[in-house]
Structures are given as structure tokens and as C-alpha cells.
Amino acid sequence: MSEGEKLIPINIEDEMKSAYIDYSMSVIVSRALPDVRDGLKPVHRRVLFGMHELGIRSNSAYKKSARIVGEVLGKYHPHGDSSVYDAMVRMAQDWSLRYLMVDGQGNFGSVDGDSPAAMRYTEARMRKISEDMLADIDKETVDFQLNFDDSLEEPKVLPTKVPTLLINGASGIAVGMATNMPPHNLSEVVDGTLAFIDNNDIEIDELMHHIKAPDFPTGGVIYGYEGVREAFKTGRGRIVMRAKANFEESNGREAIVVTEIPYQVNKAEMIKKTADLVNDKKIEGISTIRDESDRNGMRIVYELKRDAVPNVVMNMLFKYTQLQSSFSVNNIALVKGRPQMLNLKDLIYHFVEHRHEVVIRRAQYELRKAEERAHILEGLIIASDNIDEVIALIRSSKDGEEARTRLMERFKLSEIQARAIVEMRLRQLTGLEQDKLRAEYEEIMKTIAGLKELLASKELRMELIKTELNEIKEKYGDERRSVIEYSGGDVSIEDLIADEQVVVTISHAGYIKRTSLSEYKTQNRGGVGQKSAATRDQDFLEHLFVATNHQYLMFFTQKGKCFWMRVFEIPEGTKASKGRAIQNIINIEQDDKVKAFICTQDLKDEEYVNNHYVIMATKQGQVKKTPLEQYSRPRQNGINAITIKEDDELLEAKLTTGNSHVLIAVKSGKLVRFEESKTRPMGRTASGVRGITLADEKDEVIGMVAIDENDINDSQILVVTENGYGKRTKLMDEDGEDVYRVTNRGGKGVKTLNITDKTGALIAINNVTDEDDLMIINKSGLTIRMAVADLRVMGRATQGVRLINIKGNDSIAAVTKVLKEETEAQESDELESDEISDSTASPEGDI
Helix, strand or coil: CCCCCCCCCCCHHHHHHHHHHHHHHHHHHHHHCCECCCCCCHHHHHHHHHHHHHCCCCCCCCEEHHHHHHHHHHHCCCCCHHHHHHHHHHCCCCCCCCCCCEEEECCCCCCCCCCCCCCCCCEEEECHHHHHHHCCHHHCCCCEEECCCCCCEEECCCCCCCCHHHHHCEEEECCCCEEEECCCCHHHHHHHHHHHHHCCCCCHHHHHHHCCCCCCCCCCEEECCHHHHHHHHHCEEEEEEECEEEEEEECCEEEEEEEECCCCCCHHHHHHHHHHHHHCCCCCCEEEEEECCECCECCEEEEECCCCCHHHHHHHHHHHCCCEEEEEEECEEEECCEEEECCHHHHHHHHHHHHHHHHHHHHHHHHHHHHHHHHHHHHHHHHHHCHHHHHHHHHCCCCHHHHHHHHHHHHCCCHHHHHHHHCCCHHHHCHHHHHHHHHHHHHHHHHHHHHHHHHHCHHHHHHHHHHHHHHHHHHHCCCCCCEEEHHHCCCCHHHHCCCCEEEEEEECCCEEEEEEHHHCCCCCCCCCCEECCCCCCCCCEEEEEEEECCCEEEEEECCCEEEEEEHHHCCECCCCCCCEEHHHCCCCCCCCCEEEEEEECCCCCHHHHHCCEEEEEECCCEEEEEEHHHHCCCCCCCEECCCCCCCCCEEEEEEECCCEEEEEEECCCEEEEEEHHHCCECCCCCCCEECCCCCCCCCCEEEEEEEEHHHCCCCEEEEEECCCEEEEEECECCCCCECCCCCCCCCCCEECCCCCCCCCCEEEEEEECCCEEEEEEECCCEEEEEEHHHCCECCCCCCCEECCCCCCCCCEEEEEEEECCCCCCCCCCCCCCCCCCCCCCCCCCCC
16 A cells, blocks of 8 residues: 555445435436426537537538537537437437427438437538527526536526427436426417416416427327326326327228327337237238338328228227327426426426526626626717817827826726727717717617616516517417327217217118218108218118217117117218218128117116116017116127027117017018017027017018007007008007007017008008108118108008109118108198208207
8 A cells, every 4th residue: 555545444335325326416417307497408408509609500501410519528518429419319300309409411310210320421500499599698697507627618507488398398217216298389388388477376277278288299199188187287197199090991991091100109110019919910900011101201001901890900009009109297307406396387487487587687687788888988979079189198198008097087987988998990080980979879878778677677577578488489389280189088078079960871781971960851742852872882771860969879780789889979971972881880790780779878877777678679570678787888899689590680679668569560561569568678698589470481570669658649650661652550549449459479460551562562660740750761862851740640451652752663771750840841732843842950850
């Protein structure tokens, strides 16, 4: 051991504690966490300041990245060159930052995770927004500190005019803590900040009217709002992000096309992992994945197999791939050098406080400079007023020092004024220059007065901050990129959708759509009808009914399965559009077909579901009653509603209260009526009991009506044949006798309409009143709307009257009814058969 040295024993635990605390504090304060005021970490601040010192403005030439990195590394940032270059690269990537701070030229990487080119190949310069972050830095607006070797000074914080932390966010892992702050839209942030300045007691809920949610550079969909609200209020929250996708059809196949992906997702990696999942059969239904992205934008195409259901595949992609990912908000930033969790209002408050301090310090600096200049101008004006004497005094002086001293004594000037006079150029002796001096002095006195007024009034300072913020918004504000899908979370989508009446139509080939009821017109009996839907080849509209947007729609298929959705989830279309295949909306088997529909109110209402039943009828005459409660928890792949026997299929399903009379009609013109209470409730998997006995092998059930026993006296039955004949019959005649007698279920029934070759087979049965309108669709797609009141009530066994003129080989496909409101239908018997009445009904729907 050298002379004079000695060993000091130290407990290793104590040494490790103190060394680790020093290290962790260094990482927290000067590496990983952003400052709440300018939103930057030290490395970003040093990159921008280094570029500022090099004079690389947004309007100057690009400089080699290596030159910038060298400047920052050698003067301010004593770490690896890759740490500086990586930070600078990220500031130039439009998929990483919402508002870019660096303008890069060359290969700066890609959203696929490709590395940027080496710093010797790329060039960079500042962006305009970065200049506004450094604006007024030379006016003593912020504190400076010595750099790592005490040879230079660097700013502790930038005097930014831009709320950088909110608009670009930040992420970093320190020791024992981390930060993850999402980016926001500049226009929204400025609006929120202005609202805060106007009212410091503003609630976060009110701020959220301005700053609606984060706004990610890659766009996408923010799915659900609960996480956003939580993050804004507490500083922590989980925001679910989804890709923006839509369905397209090409070469007869459906495809899912993704145009925007969630923030911080590596596109190439995501596609590779999806392909692996498809190969491992974790995700079914995708045949090929193509990345068709180019300079015009992102486009990832998932081509589907022919039997795939797009909605199901889409949900699988959301579940198993990064097409849905989450952003865990953790708003930790340095406040006066200490890490702190901050909510939305805190972030705005600290930014406004910082701006306020910058404005004060800038005003003080400008005031000092103005007063110094005014002081010199006063001296110059005195000299110009006594110019001959001043010149003589200077000429007779031995040297400059003596001239200054004599000037100070003679005209009572300060040393600064005397020095300015001695150093004055000869051209300033001209009359014009002397006038300029006085004009400048007057101008500078006005400036001084204005600055003093600003420093004396907080209101004026706040107005100035607001003005500057509005300028920033004007310069850099843009539309938000991320769409907010409120329905994905707790906010009910019903709040966003009007509960209006719609007509839901389903074609024979299974195309469904909803159309506003107001698109349909009323027409007198016997008209030819108006064109309704452009159906596909050999397709025709088979089902039509009226519902409201907020109702629940239950689909019952011929194989006896039940599916469930909301009416507003059905794709909207015009009266003439084809609609969308049901297979693309619900996960129905290829060889299955939807046969019946029930519209219900809220299926989560226990009292409602326990007091209602579903009655079903099959083509072969089976009936079954099941409590609605058993259908209130449907699954993605449907649930079994009834067990269907071989050679049979489900035909009808009706919602009842348990006290109905059930009427089942068959093709041959017979009808059976029995009380619902005679059929006991069964489970979902039961196959039911016999409801009607068919006349022969060719006979089949064509419909079922369920009428509440309280409505029996007023009820009328409307039956329609395929050739356009129909009639209205009362369930009970004037004497109170049953027209259709109540029998036990399972009988052959009584005649309901006299079937002949002219009428064709029975095709539809409905219960109607005088208040109803009829809507009839034939297989060619024509619709006619007529008032039930136009049809007289007839006996049970008659042939009926012609409802609609059938042309050629056409025939009726479906008949439904709608409740009529106050309509002013023209009652003109001379109406041409192809003329439509001007009156438009706006009826209440009734299923």
C-alpha cells in the first residue's frame, strides 16, 4: 500500500444501498422520465438544443445525423451514440410520434420494425413545431445548468409554447417505476387548456368535452371509453385499441381489409404471428394474408375461405392477434424533480404554470433590454442636441478614457451613455439619423410601458398565453386520427342510435337489411305495386317485418338453432339495395336457413323473460312452448332452440304471455285452434308435441298465429294464397260464436279458405285489425301496401278477393302487417293500377 493511503472498512450492504439509490435517482431524474413542463426527457431536450446551437432550423439545409449526434454527444449527453441516434430517429417517425419534432431525410425505419440506416447515411433538421418548443430560449426564460464536464451550459427545461407531454406522450422504464403516456390531438389539447385558463376549477368531466380521448399516430379505433375516463381522472387506465377494418368482396370471396393498426404494433411481426395461428388451426377461415401496403397507406388483406363467416373471423383476429391491443396509461412525470402520478387536469395545470413563468421571465428580460436601450438613446439624443460641443470635447481629449470622463461630467451622463457617444459613427450626425433616434426612443418607451403593464397584470399574461396557444393550434392543429367506439365499453350504444321504426327484410337466399319505414308508401287495393329490392338471380324477398332499432332480434333457423342480435346491428340499406348475407352477421351453418324471428324487449329484465314464452311450430305440425328465460343468454355460435326430427324443419316462432290461443294453418287450407295453456312448457332441447295433423304427404304447415285471450273478441284472421287472393275472417262472429272452434291440439282442423286452382295454395296467415296496413311482397320483388280496412270481413269457407294483380308466373312470397297511424290515403277508385298514392303512412310496427 502506498505511503499516506489507508483502508476504510465499509459494510457492503450500506455501500450497495447508497450506490443503488444514487444510480436509481440518476435514472429517474435524468434519463427515463419526462419533465411535466416541456414533456421531454434529457436526451430529447439535448438533441433539440444541439440542433438549435448548430443552427439547423426547419428552413435551413439538412445536416448529417452523425454531425448532430456528435454535437450532442460531445457537449451534453455523455452516453452511447446509439442512445442519441435512436432518440432522434424516433422523433422523426410518423408512426411513433403524433407530432414529429425532427424532419428526417433518408431511411428512418418502418412500421414493420425495420432498422433505420446508420447515422452516417441519414440527414435531419428541426421541424417548425420544435422551433416553437425552443422559442425565446435566449431570453433568459429558463434556467441553465452546467454540462457533464462543467465547460458549457445546457437548459434544464425548454420554454415550449407547445403542450408536448400531452400531444406526444412519453414512455420510459426507470428504477422501481415506469411511465407510459398516450399522445393526444393538439387542437383538442389547446381547447382543453384554454377552458382550464378560463376556469381553473373546471372538472375533469368538463375537460373531457374538449379532450375526448388519446389520439394515436397510427389511427385505429379506441374500443370502449371506461379506460379513457379512468386514465383522465386518475392517471392510470387501460385503453383498448383496435385496428380499423372493413369487409370487401373480391372474386366472389369475402375479405377483411385492415387500413390502420393499433399504436406501437409491429405490422410485419403481427402478420407473421397471425399466419402461424392460421397454420396451427387456432384461427379458422383465412385462406391467405397479403400485405398490400404502399406509399399511399396501409392495407393488410385477410382473404377468407368460402364457408367462413367474416364477423366470426374478425372477432377471432381481435381475440388472438394484435389487431386488438391495449395501451396501459401510467402518467408519471417529474414535477420539480420528483416523480408524480398526474391526471389530465394536473398535466394541463403544470403546463400553464410553466408557460406563465416563461411569459414573466421573457417580459422581464425584454423590459431590461428595452430600458438599457432607452438609457443609451437618452444619451445619444443629448449628444445630438449638443453635437458641436460634443465633437469639440472629444477632439480636445487625449484619449477615449478622458473623452468619456469629460462627457460624463459635462452632460451628467452614465459611463454606458458616454461610451455609446464616443463610439458613435459620423453618419449618425445627419439630421435623418437624429430623427430616427427620437422615433426609436418613443417606440421603445411604448414597449416599456406595455411590458410593465403585462408584468403588473396576471389577466393580461393569461390572455397572452391564450393568444399564443391559439397560434399554435392554427399552425399545427389537425383532425383526430383515432376513432372512438363508445359502444365497446360502458357507454350504451342506444344513446347514440335513434329508436326509430325500421322495416327488416330477408330474402330467400338469406340477405338481410333494415330500412326506415318512411321509405314505403300506401297504395289502394288492386295496384301492381312498386319496386322494392334488387334481389340477386333467382332470389326473392321472403320475410318482411317491422321493428324498432332498440329491440332485440332472435333468429330461429330451420335446424332449430337460435341466434341473437340487436336490430340496430343489422346493416342499413335503401329499399332497393340487396342487403347483407345473414351468414356474415351471425355464425350460421352453411346448409341452415333462418325461418323465424322474434323481437323482444330487454332480455336482461328478469320479470320480462320469466313471464314470456316462445311457441314454435314445424313444417310437419309439431309445436313446442319454452320460457323466454331459456333464450336470454345466447352464445356466439347459437344455442339449440328445439330438436328437429328428420325430414322436418322449424317454420315459426312466436312470443306469448302464456295465455294465448294458437292457430296453425296448412297449405291445403285447413286451420286448427287450441289454447296455449294445453301445451306444457318444455326445455330448449325438447322436440315438442303434435299441433296439427296434415292432410297428406304434400301438405305442410304454412304459418302460425298466437292471439292473447284478452284480444279474441276483436281479432280477425287474414289468410292469403300464392296467386294473390285473400280474405279477412273474424275469430268470433256477432253472436259470440267461435268461427274457428277451439279444439285440442293435434286435430286436422277446419277449412279457412276455399282452395282452388285459381287461388293457389295457402301461403300466409296473419291476425289483423282495421287499424293495420298490409305489406305484400311477391317473388319478383314488388311490394304493395294497402289498408286492411279495404278488405271486407267474409265467412270461413269462402274463396276471398284478389289483393294484388299477379303478372305472368309471379306469385306472392310474403305478407306482413303494420299498424297505421293517422294517414290521409287517397280514396280514389279510378286510381291507375300502376299509380302510387301520394300519402305516406308512418305506422307503428307490430310483429
